[in-house]
Amino acid sequence: MKVSMTVNGKAVSGEAEGRTLLSSFLRDGLGLTGTHVGCDTSQCGACVVHIDGKAVKSCTVFAADAEGAKVTTIEGMANPDGTLGKVQQAFQDHHGLQCGFCTPGMVMSAAALLAETPKPTEADVRHYLEGNICRCTGYHNIVKAVLAASGQDVSKIAAE
């Protein structure tokens, strides 16, 4: 069947089977390989994208169920001039990544959190990122990066 949606502001369409996952549609169909598939069991969060502004695990949504939706992936997070977006830049500034595999999902979840809660506490950030696993266990700098992206002073947060 033909599936159409808006991805990162552009209208796209492609062929999909009923069982085609949104993560496969984005990666294999559209070549948007920034969305990572880690566990494929909706636990790790590397595949998080936004559907109509809400964070979802794209490995646990069918492409056909996103028909007509507005999807944002990590490729849509940069500024229009190609420079890093606010959350991405904070991850770079605060070394919020080690191997980087979980980073696309972390950035997408962080952006969803900041849209809901512009000034989160550290506890808010840790709670919101429960569904995103960093196998390098680099959580401390990820949390720091998210707090920095919210415009809060993180200079007093010690590297624990």
Next chain:
Amino acid sequence: MYNFDFVKPTSLAEAVKAMAKEDAQALGGGQTLIPTLKQRLASPAVLVSLSGIAEMKGVCVGDDGALCIGGGTTHATVAKEAAGKFPALAALAAGIGDPAVRNRGTIGGSLANNDPSACYPSAVLATGATIITNTRKIAADDFFEGLFTTALEPGEIITEVRFPVPERGAYAKFQQPASRFALTGAFVAKYGSGVRVAITGASENGVFRWTAAEKALSANFSAGALDGLSVASDSLIGDLHGTPAYRANLVKVMTRRAVAAS
């Protein structure tokens, strides 16, 4: 996963029609069903997505004061929109899975699946809620029939759940830290007519009412009223996370915490 035909109706009437096809399966938010399909533990011929049906979404208050939640309403929406009217239920919804799961998973999907460790069945049973389908109304006491089994007939769709809002109530969950399902969870609801207590996560037969606690709490609504009670560990779940005896103790502990938090 095996392939299937995917249909996404925009009205309940169309969905009911689509569900009449052979081997049709309803898809709520898919947060349990999609992993199940990936493991080839289910292989429907037709998958009927309920996520495009606007009339099955939303939270409102009925004329009788009950909180009405559309079957297709996500956990995230319940967490936000039920907070004023029924904070214990909103808190339960806010503790399911993680934010991305809560943005997809639905109350109707959770109840139709009746996972023995899911959170929602305890709220529905403890409040004596009514489950409304496209064909009938089902009382909570008649709905849950055991492990992954409910009173739903093939093709029947949960369109709405109506919760009588208790005077006091709370849900206390001992969370399995990896899955965030309830290792054991207790929902306590106090009404003028008495107290109801429902336990999830503990029994091999799914959610159940702890009637001895209901009696004790109806006479004296305090955590101390539970002191003399004990829970038999027969038919409680034993797995790598906990023995039946461990869960029997958790039933009491979590009920006590729910009473204290209500």
